[in-house]
Amino acid sequence: QKEVEQNSGPLSVPEGAIASLNCTYSDRVSQSFFWYRQYSGKSPELIMSIYSNGDKEDGRFTAQLNKASQYVSLLIRDSQPSDSATYLCAVILTGGGNKLTFGTGTQLKVEL
């Protein structure tokens, strides 16, 4: 079992819809969770961080964390074609110092 798992996709959603991206992790006592967006050939861009159970909203993005279920998700409201990218889930695992452990990423396609 991988430490951080994501569905590779592609996930296709129509413009204006809500895109829901999911991530599970193996370490039940992890405390720090991040979502990065990566356009093809570009660097990962930090878009959300979440540390506590519940929801965290920033503009059109909402991160949801459920530590009991070891599950973190990213919702993108009013999806735009410019949101088409790969979304990487990253976790700082217990005992891992400050290093990020990444999932393989989910490719999102927002269609006109």
Next chain:
Amino acid sequence: EAGVTQFPSHSVIEKGQTVTLRCDPISGHDNLYWYRRVMGKEIKFLLHFVKESKQDESGMPNNRFLAERTGGTYSTLKVQPAELEDSGVYFCASSQAVWEQYFGPGTRLTVT
């Protein structure tokens, strides 16, 4: 504020040669990280500096890789001698706080 910069953006070398990658972190960021993504795999941690000191080098694959951070500013990652399996994209990231890491554009290394 300038972001993380990396040089070169792309390097093609022959097996057995030496390559040095450079990373300039965001000004004032004491934490500097190196990551690598090989084709088809997730981004993986290589090492972490706090100022000029190596905090965690658990991800360094072998002793052909040498990382330095002169005076706690920029960092270099040298691969000597390069092997075919070293090909991939090498990312540098920096952070001020211990959790949120900001990535550079990466160096694409191709070993032929």
